[in-house]
Amino acid sequence: xxxxxxxxxxxxxxxxxxxxxxxxxxxxxxxxxxxxxxxxxxxxxxxxxxxxxxxxxxxxxxxxxxxxxxxxxxxxxxxxxxxxxxxxxxxxxxxxxxxxxxxxxxxxxxxxxxxxxxxxxxxxxxxxxxxxxxxxxxxxxxxxxxxxxxxxxxxxxxxxxxxxxxxxxxxxxxxxxxxxxxxxxxxxxxxxxxxxxxxxxxxxxxxxxxxxxxxxxxxxxxxxxxxxxxxxxxxxxxxxxxxxxxxxxxxxxxxxxxxxxxxxxxxxxxxxxxxxxxxxxxxxxxxxxxxxxx
Numbered sequence: 568x569x570x571x572x573x574x575x576x577x578x579x580x581x582x583x584x585x586x587x588x589x590x591x592x593x594x595x596x597x598x599x600x601x602x603x604x605x606x607x608x609x610x611x612x613x614x615x616x617x618x619x620x621x622x623x624x625x626x627x628x629x630x631x632x633x634x635x636x637x638x639x640x641x642x643x644x645x646x647x648x649x650x651x652x653x654x655x656x657x658x659x660x661x662x663x664x665x666x667x668x669x670x671x672x673x674x675x676x677x678x679x680x681x682x683x684x685x686x687x688x689x690x691x692x693x694x695x696x697x698x699x700x701x702x703x704x705x706x707x708x709x710x711x712x713x714x715x716x717x718x719x720x721x722x723x724x725x726x727x728x729x730x731x732x733x734x735x736x737x738x739x740x741x742x743x744x745x746x747x748x749x750x751x752x753x754x755x756x757x758x759x760x761x762x763x764x765x766x767x768x769x770x771x772x773x774x775x776x777x778x779x780x781x782x783x784x785x786x787x788x789x790x791x792x793x794x795x796x797x798x799x800x801x802x803x804x805x806x807x808x809x810x811x812x813x814x815x816x817x818x819x820x821x822x823x824x825x826x827x828x829x830x831x832x833x834x835x836x837x838x839x840x841x842x843x844x845x846x847x848x849x850x851x852x853x854x855x856x857x858x859x860x861x
Contacts, residue, residue: 617830617833617834618830618834620826620827620830621644621645621827621830621831621833621834622639622640622641622642622644623638623639623640623641623827624641624643624644624827643827644827644828644830644831645831645834645835647828647831648818648828648831648832648835649835651817651818651828652814652817652818652832654811654835656807657809657810657811657814658811660726660808660809660810660811660814661792661793661810661811661812663726664726664729664730664792664795664799664810665788665789665792665793667726667727667730667792668730668733668734668788668789668791668792669784669785669788669789669792671730671731671734671735672733672734672735672736672739672784672785672788673781673784673785673788675734675735676735676736676739676740676742676743676784677743677769677774677777677781678769679735679740679743680739680740680741680742680743680744680746680747681743681747681769681773683695683740683744683747684743684744684745684746684747684748684750685747685750685755695744698737698740698741699737699741701737702737702738709732710798710801713732713798714801714802716732717731717732717802723802723804724802724803724804724805724808725808726808728802728803729795729798729799729802729803729810730792732798733788733791733792733795733798736788739784739787739788742780742783742784743777743780743784746777746779746780747773747777750773750776750777754768754772754773754776755768755772755773757772758771758772778850779850782847782850783850785847786843786844786847786850789840789843790840790844792810793810793811793812793836793839793840794812794836794837794840795810795812795813796812796813799812799813800813800816811836812836815829815832815833815836818832
């Protein structure tokens with residue numbers, strides 16, 4: 568009888584503790600999600616404000632408080648800016664520059680990261696350390712060197728002149744090295760047993776296994792080249808070759824700014840990147856997770 572009473576007394580206590588743990592977990596997750604939502608709204612504020620300005624023609628952004636959400640919606644800014652600028656031409660320029668940049672970065676980063684991860688040779692760690700050390704150097708400090716090099720190669724005023732200085736990134740090399748390290752050695756050994764060359768092993772056996780990392784590089788470099796602004800203006804003399812971000816400078820008047828047009832043009836220019844990210848975000852997260860593990 569006493570044992571039964573003890574069990575009955577313990578059972579409510581267990582249920583109570585379980586309920587309190589569940590309640591504590593729910594409250595903790597609620598607080599976390601509320602903070603994350605507030606942080607997301609804060610980070611999206613400039614983008615939402617730009618979208619709001621682009622949808623409200625005639626709005627003076629300095630005379631009224633900034634509106635995160637539009638009070639009314641009108642697409643006149645988009646229609647007018649599309650008629651004012653030759654968007655298809657500048658988008659084609661941007662696509663060519665972006666495609667060249669992405670392809671070169673993927674190939675060069677893969678070719679550099681593979682031997683640093685797989686081969687054994689004297690000074691490998693020194694080479695890798697020197698490469699990582701260059702990441703502390705600001706990229707804009709090399710503008711003069713890049714300009715003189717491109718002019719010396721007679722690539723000024725060309726798409727390749729825009730792409731070549733950014734054709735390889737130390738971060739991309741690091742990412743590919745960390746990814747290649749996790750490839751099982753059996754993959755390379757099986758290729759050697761079949762008499763495949765090292766290049767064929769890299770191309771046919773290893774690269775298909777690192778698609779998430781390649782997707783990360785492609786996405787990051789696509790965003791970088793798509794939004795490139797200063798370097799194309801420096802190296803391109805012919806404004807007809809400008810990418811879209813540089814061509815948006817035409818919307819800046821000499822004595823006044825049409826902020827609705829600027830906002831609408833900017834929204835048009837970033838829309839392809841947003842769509843690209845939405846379709847590749849799964850590979851992006853998988854690739855970053857693999858690099859962090861390494």
